[in-house]
Amino acid sequence: MLSLRSRRPDNSPLLEAHREDRYPYPYPTGWYRLASTDSLRRGEIRYLECLGKQFVLWREQESGEIHLMDAFCPHLGANLALGRVRGDCIECPFHQWQFAGDGRVDHIPYSLRPPAGTPARTHQLEDVHGQLFLYHRADASTDNEHEPPPYQVPRIPEVDDDRFVLRGHRDVGRIRMHIIEIAENAVDTAHFQPLHGQFRLPWTQIPVPKIEIVHQAKWTLDEESPWLMHFDDDVVLRILGREMARTGARVRVSYYGPGSLLFFRFTLPGRGEIAMYKTFLPISPLEQQVDYRWFADRRMPRLLVWYVIGNWASQLPQDVDIWQTKTYLPRPVLCRDDGPVHQMRRWYQQFLPTTTPTLPPADREGEAAPSGRDVPAA
Ligand code: FES
Ligand SMILES: [Fe+2]
Incomplete structure (x- = not known):
C-alpha cells in the first residue's frame, strides 16, 4: 500500500519556520484540482481551505450543479459551511440569507429589500473527466480576474x-x-x-x-x-x-x-x-x-x-x-552535470506574483521572499 508517512520524526517548529522563510510564494498562478465531481452529494456543502483562502463547495439539490464560493457570508461573516442547501441556494446559518449559485441574494427571511448585485463571491470551476479544477491567480489585483485563463486543463x-x-x-x-x-x-x-x-x-x-x-x-x-x-x-x-x-x-x-x-x-x-x-x-x-x-x-x-x-x-x-525536511537554496552550488535548475526557476517566475501579496495571518509567519529576488541570471 502506498504510504507517504515519513520514516523520520516530525520537523521541529524551528525547522518548519526556517523552511517557510526561504521558499518562494506558496500559491502560484495555475489550475488546481479541488475535488472529484462524484465525491459531492446533492445538497452537500464542503468547507475547503487551500491556496491561502477559505471556500465552500456546494451542490444544488435538483440540478446537481456545483458551485464554489468564498466561505464567509458577505452579510456579517458567518461561515457558510455551517449552513444548508435549500433547492438551488445556499442558506447562511446566521440570519438565513439565501444565495444563488451566481452570488445573488435570493431571499432574506426578514426583508423584502435584498442588496443588489452579487455580493457572495463565486469562482468558476471546470469539470474535466470527473475532476473539478479552479484557475487561481496569484496576483492580488482583481483587475484581470474575469479574463479567461491563458490555457485550459488538458482533456484526453x-x-x-x-x-x-x-x-x-x-x-x-x-x-x-x-x-x-x-x-x-x-x-x-x-x-x-x-x-x-x-x-x-x-x-x-x-x-x-x-x-x-x-x-x-x-x-x-x-x-x-x-x-x-x-x-x-x-x-x-x-x-x-x-x-x-x-x-x-x-x-x-x-x-x-x-x-x-x-x-x-x-x-x-x-x-x-x-x-x-x-x-x-x-x-x-x-x-x-x-x-x-x-x-x-x-x-x-x-x-x-x-x-x-x-x-x-x-x-x-x-x-x-x-x-519534507529540505530547505530552498536561492543560490545552490551546482556542478556541470546537474540539470538546468536555474533555467527552470526562471521559467517558474511567470507563476509567481509580481509583488508579494499579503498572506493570510496563519501563513504570515515566515513570509516568503519577494518572487524572483534571488534567481541568478543564465
Ligand atoms: S451572516 Fe450570513 S446571513 Fe447574516
Ligand atoms: Fe524524484
Whole structure:
C-alpha cells in the first residue's frame, strides 16, 4: 500500500519556520484540482481551505450543479459551511440569507429589500473527466480576474471518443512540502538513479533485489506554450545486470503551470497507452494534497495498468522523505552535470506574483521572499 508517512520524526517548529522563510510564494498562478465531481452529494456543502483562502463547495439539490464560493457570508461573516442547501441556494446559518449559485441574494427571511448585485463571491470551476479544477491567480489585483485563463486543463481525446476508460483514482494524502519542489524534481536529473533506481513491488516500498530501473530523462520547455514544460523518460528494467529491452516503456510528463497539474502519457510499445493526472493542491505553504486519476485503452489488461501506475507511484515516497525536511537554496552550488535548475526557476517566475501579496495571518509567519529576488541570471 502506498504510504507517504515519513520514516523520520516530525520537523521541529524551528525547522518548519526556517523552511517557510526561504521558499518562494506558496500559491502560484495555475489550475488546481479541488475535488472529484462524484465525491459531492446533492445538497452537500464542503468547507475547503487551500491556496491561502477559505471556500465552500456546494451542490444544488435538483440540478446537481456545483458551485464554489468564498466561505464567509458577505452579510456579517458567518461561515457558510455551517449552513444548508435549500433547492438551488445556499442558506447562511446566521440570519438565513439565501444565495444563488451566481452570488445573488435570493431571499432574506426578514426583508423584502435584498442588496443588489452579487455580493457572495463565486469562482468558476471546470469539470474535466470527473475532476473539478479552479484557475487561481496569484496576483492580488482583481483587475484581470474575469479574463479567461491563458490555457485550459488538458482533456484526453481518447476518453471523449470512448477509446480510454477510467481505470483508477487515488487520494494519496498530504505531504509537508512546497509546490516548487514538484517542478524542480523534473530538472534535477542527478537524483533519479540514487533515489529511484531500485525496483519495488508496485504500490509498495518493498525492494526487489537485483532489479533496477534505468532512467534516461530529458527536460524541455514547450516552444508554443510558455506555461508548459515536458519531462520525457525512457525507462527499462535491468535484471541481474542485463537491460531487458522488452520491459521498456516511455513516459512523457507535461507540467501545466507551477507543478499543480501534471499530465502523464505512458507508452508501452505494442501494448497501448495510459494517461494520468497527478495533481498537487497547496493546503498551506508547506502542505500539498496529492491525487492521481488514470485512464487507459479499454483493451489494455487491468493488471498491466495497475503495474505501470503502481510502479510510478512507488517512486513518490522516496522524494517525499527528502522534500519534507529540505530547505530552498536561492543560490545552490551546482556542478556541470546537474540539470538546468536555474533555467527552470526562471521559467517558474511567470507563476509567481509580481509583488508579494499579503498572506493570510496563519501563513504570515515566515513570509516568503519577494518572487524572483534571488534567481541568478543564465
Ligand atoms: S451572516 Fe450570513 S446571513 Fe447574516
Ligand atoms: Fe524524484
